[in-house]
Amino acid sequence: MKTALYLNASPRPAASHGHRLAxxxxxxxxQGYPRLQVLERDLATAPPPPLSADYAEALTRRTPPEAPVFALSETLIGELEASDLLLINTPLHNFTLPAALKLWLDFVLRIGRTFESTAEGKRGLLADRPVYLLVSSGGHHRGPRARQPDFLTSYVRHALGTLGLFDLHFSYLEGLVGDPAEVADTLASAREQLSREVPFRHLAHPVTTTLE
Incomplete structure (x- = not known):
């Protein structure tokens, strides 16, 4: 492995359990790959802008990829193409993904560049690679304690699949505004799960975490 891309979508990274775990x-x-280059993009601090009318018009024409209107899109796609592994830290905001992460997807999902339209539907043009997602929430959205829906997982799975990325691994950090002991157990469980993945085999667990 040569390059990893880390995307942070938490608006409070200093207080984010997911960001610390990332x-x-x-x-x-x-530790496992001493020559690894890590590309980091903080989508919350510097979110992509909304898609402009010029960008939308360029998509409907056969505008060359090097056109200035595609500059940011090409940068973000280039970072993704350069990565052997993608790590995403995101909260579950109002049942779904934060706007900043959605905008990143809007710029990397580009017809004729990262996916094509076929008679069978959209087909991704990127090579598959492992994608690890840390999804944090104050409440619960899975199991018997679920009190809210999760529209993030299905959307992100479909969007990344449209790019050609299917090797997805979701780790859910739920109940993070609950009892500190429960939060510690949630984080310890996530560490234990992730340490079984080959890329993170050097992950130490349990790790003492300062709870806020």
Whole structure:
């Protein structure tokens, strides 16, 4: 493995359990792959802008990829293409993904560049690679304690699949505004799960976490 891309979509990274866990995962990656280059993009701090009318018009024409209107799209796609592994930290906001992560997807999902339209539907043009997603929520959206729906998982799975990315691994950090002991158990369980994945085999667990 040569390159990993880390996307943070948490608007409060300093207080984000997911962001701290992502830091541990990146440290484990660097230990396992000493020459690893990590590309980091903080989507919450510097979110992509909304798609403009010029961008939308360029999509409907045979505008060359090097056109200025596609500059940001090409940068984001280039980072993704350069990566051997993608790590995403995101909260579950109002039942779905944050706007910043949705905008990133809007810029990398580009017809004729990262997917094509066929008689059978859209087909991804990118090579598959492992994608690890840390999904944080204050409440629960799975199992008997679920009190809210989760529209993030199905949407992200479909969007990344449209690019050609199917090797997806979701880790859910639920109940993060609950009892500190329960939060610690949730994080320990996630660490244990992720440490069984080959890229993160050097992940230490359990790790003492300062709870806020």
């Amino acid at each position: 830091g541990e995962l990146l440290a484990a990656l660097r």
